[in-house]
Amino acid sequence: MNLSTLLRSRAATGRPVRVGLIGAGKFGSMVLSQAQKIEGLHMVAVADLAVGRVRQSMARVGWPEERYGAASAADAVRRGTTFVTDDVSALLACEEIECVIEATGHPIAGTRHALQCIEHDKHVVMVNVEADVMVGPILAEKARARGLVYSMAYGDQPALICELVDWVRSCGFELVAAGKGMNFEPRYRYSTPDTVWGYFGWTEEEVAKGDFNPKMYNSFTDGTKAAIEMAAVANGTGLDCPEDGLAFYPAGLHDLARVFRPASDGGRLARSGLVDIAASQEPDGREVVNNIRYGVFVTFKAHNEYTRACFKQYGLMTDPSGWYASMWRPFHIIGLETSISVLSAALRGEATGSSREFRGDAVATAKRDMQPGEILDGEGGFAVWARAIPAARSLALRALPMGLAQNVKLKRPVLRDQIVSYDDVELSHDLDVVEVRAEMERRFRAGVEAAG
Known part of the structure; x- marks a missing residue:
């Protein structure tokens, strides 16, 4: 809880935390929006195949044009500005950059970029959950071997879930389940890029006015993104995925502890220790009351009667027995929060969640x-x-x-x-x-x- 203090101390020595960003899509734009306001954090270089898009993004989020006009990464370091390039190697060659945010969303490119970052002795904040769930445990191992941090991105749901899991274990409770909320109905499973906008209720005219990627939105709709993120959480926490995949149990805020407990105690889980999703829609399409569509949660259990009584005394949301309780965060704002991961890596040498095992x-x-x-x-x-x-x-x-x-x-x-x-x-x-x-x-x- 002292990252801003550590950053001020670091900045006072004339050594800002110097950062590189690969990928300037929606997530990258959100990172850039906040980076300009964090004194002591210097976004040295941004790499994207579409340089024009980077400049448009930076203008859109309020960067003055002169601030991203550096001729090279070295020039950016010297002048305290930002270098925009389509060459990732030019970013990685800058020795002063100590942490790189990989935000391309492409699993193949992301894997290569992470390996290159490690080879260049740079911490990695892996926004790219697609790559992380595929090879994250071995990337993390390679980073640790060089004294580097390989981290999930704070603000994205997997890192926030890992934070809640850490809270449960650090308090001494029994961890029962962890997951996130999302909008899902069984019929969404077979959605395609041609049908996805109908599930959002958007017309063709509305879609045409925006910058929407149908495959990206479809990944959220058909449950793919949920599977990727929950498998990554399993790898970062030691929890398990259900044997045949996520069940997407409909559950609102007041029902988390009731639903996400073992079936042997009246819940829906096959056993304790699983990840899953709290769907914000009933299978027939009705909205779940008090759903946590944008949030994350954990359920946990008291180990004795005294702790169980404390759950009641202090107003925790519990199941009818009072033994199981829930903790949640109602929102995640992805790139707007990712600086937490950068500063944690650079100033503390700690990851905000990391793939520890292939689970x-x-x-x-x-x-x-x-x-x-x-x-x-x-x-x-x-x-x-x-x-x-x-x-x-x-x-x-x-x-x-x-x-x-x-x-x-x-x-x-x-x-x-x-x-x-x-x-x-x-x-x-x-x-x-x-x-x-x-x-x-x-x-x-x-x-x-x-x-x-």
């Missing part, structure tokens, strides 16, 4: 029956949605991680809702990233064998 996986699952020769088009597309399952089950099935399900051809037929396996596809591209994933899988198997 959960987000695997490609067919949206429809498909035949050999058809192309999988990745997250938010027409072909597959992501299912969050335990890593052990994923490896037993040779399941294809969602991050590798982009631009690959089927060589065997698959049925709707079938998990796609490595054996079903031709992996001819991005083999460097495939090998990083394979290395992680080998280490997981070796660890299981060593444990007996």
Whole structure:
């Protein structure tokens, strides 16, 4: 709770925390909006394939044009301004940059960028959950080996959930479940980029007026983003994904402790220690009262009668028995909060959540029956949605991680809702990233064998 104090002390020495940003989409724009107001934090360079878009974003969020007109990263360091480039290597070559925010959302590019950051001895704030859930545990291991921080991005839901989990454990409660709220109905599962706007209730005219990416919005709609984020939370907290994927239980604020407790005690969970989603819609489309659509939560249990009585005395939201309680955060504002991760890494050497083990996986699952020769088009597309399952089950099935399900051809037929396996596809591209994933899988198997 003293990051701003630490930053002031650091800035007083003439050494601001120098940062690089890769990716200037919505998340990156939100980062830039706040970065200009944090004294002692210097955004040295922003890299994006569309340099024009970066400049438009910076103008839109209020940066004076002269502030992002540096001719190079070295020039930016010297003048206290910002260098805009389409060359990630130019950003990484700047020795003064100590922390890089990876916000491209592309799992292949994100993996490569994270590896390059580590090679250049820079902390990594991994906004790119798509890459993190695919290879995050091994990236974190590589960073630790060099004395670097590999961190989830504060403001995004996985990091906020990890924070609540840490709170539960640091207080000595029994952790029961963790998750987030979101808008979901079962019929959304098979949404495509062509149908997604109907689920938001937007007309074609409204969509045309905005800068909306249909695949990105569809990833949220069909449950893929939820699977990616919850599997990442499992890897960061030691919780587990449900055996057959997230259930999306409808639950409002007052029902969290009742719903997210074991079925043996009247709840909906198969057992304690799972991640899942509090859906803000009932299966028939009715809005859940007091839903936490934009929030995150944990449920936990008292260990004795005294603590149980304290839950009641201090007004916690509990189940009818009083043994289970909930804690939540009602909102997340993604890039507007990500400086917390940057400062935590640079000033404390701590991550705001990090993938510690390969425990959960987000695997490609067919949206429809498909035949050999058809192309999988990745997250938010027409072909597959992501299912969050335990890593052990994923490896037993040779399941294809969602991050590798982009631009690959089927060589065997698959049925709707079938998990796609490595054996079903031709992996001819991005083999460097495939090998990083394979290395992680080998280490997981070796660890299981060593444990007996």
